[in-house]
Amino acid sequence: MPAQPSAPADTGITAFIGGGNMARSLVGGLVARGVDPVRIRVAEPVAALRDALAGDFGVQVFEHARDAVAGADTWLLAVKPQVMRGICEELAATARDARPLAISIAAGITAAQLDRWLGGSAAVVRAMPNTPALLGAGVSGLHANRHVDGDGRARAETLLASAGATVWIDDEVLMDAVTAVSGSGPAYVFLLTEAMEDAARAQGLPADAARTLVLQTIVGAARMLAESGEAPAELRRRVTSPGGTTQAAVETFESGGLRPLVAAAIDRATVRGRELSAAND
Template structure:
């Protein structure tokens, strides 16, 4: 294996195990934020993906996880949950010898599982990002076990902040609710956009116009929510004139059990997160 290139002493290597879309977004955010690419190491079994990462971002790439983690103080597990156990088992000896900060973005995998698969006590941060992280507009829920000190928490937060906002969750049991709310949440908005577009076409609008109207409406509303500082209920109140068109639509939503349906959907996703965790144990 080639020797690491020279690097500044304050930039210890960070290793990503898995080079898929979410890992790429985090790596890209780190590089854009000023981290030296030669301090980032990515393990990815697919040669074409490795070559793309190296060419586009300038990071060091490896075919195996064992090569990538050699000398790295932080390991970011960005593999699919169903292969996490096998990947961790292959790195258990190295984890016990070097005691890295472990960050996992695998949905449904608990800290206890990661510790067990890595051979024992480890400092682990469990993270649940969502797909808008690919645009730097995501949000990530984070939970750290007691073995992660203040520096480790800061390092994990800086890593995930490269992809958007971060929220610390004190109780790991609530991480499935993070998955149900924000991890799966973008699909809820996509479904709303799909339904609005279909309804607009049913009312007679041309498909292209319907799509533009639906998408820009959602984009504008999202910006108002994030930039105005006002609560969603207040923004809704302001655009709902008494006896107007918006009130007619809102009353229809409410009569159809909109809030209950949303609550049931998030509860179902939360419950499924727990089931997936048990399935991988």
């Protein structure tokens, strides 16, 4: 079962580099779980985002990363893959002296790249959360390099568990698949929701009725998956009466190639993650 500790471990002083939506969700989750806001710092170049973080959560905010990381035990790197190398190299001298735990949530950037950019022998955790983290309902895949000890793993898990469940991945090669399945996965559900709403309206349902029917169906089905303990195939079988309306729809999905299409989409997203790593090396 994915681990999600009920009480926060001692994370020391944590510096977030980047104050966008994902960082904000993690900060909010930590504060909600009892971490002292004084022990959280955020470096964010956009003044409006800094002001919102300080006002909403009481955390310390800085314009420059070098100021936020001074004295911090954990660095959470929440910047875009395209700028990650520059940020890490700017902080490499500090990283060599301070030996922090560095956690990256950038898609496609490997632990080896982060280690090298931070000056070598860095304790690095590569993490991939997803957007439901904004509601505390996310899931994060985590991979630790060989320099991360037990305490570092506990700190990383505490930080990411503030936004949802966590799953440790031993083989880093599989992190691109994690990105493709869960990191990008919410968009697949949103796309299915769009398609169902469009189809409902095409059948003549009013837009507001179509929205309510589809959204509650998605929410209810997700709850059944999460709470029943049953396999998706079994839940599908139970609602698919022979010769009924559901069977007609499911057969249309299957004959239309839904499974190979999903497999191809996830494979393409996995490959794209590897491409991002190569492009930013």
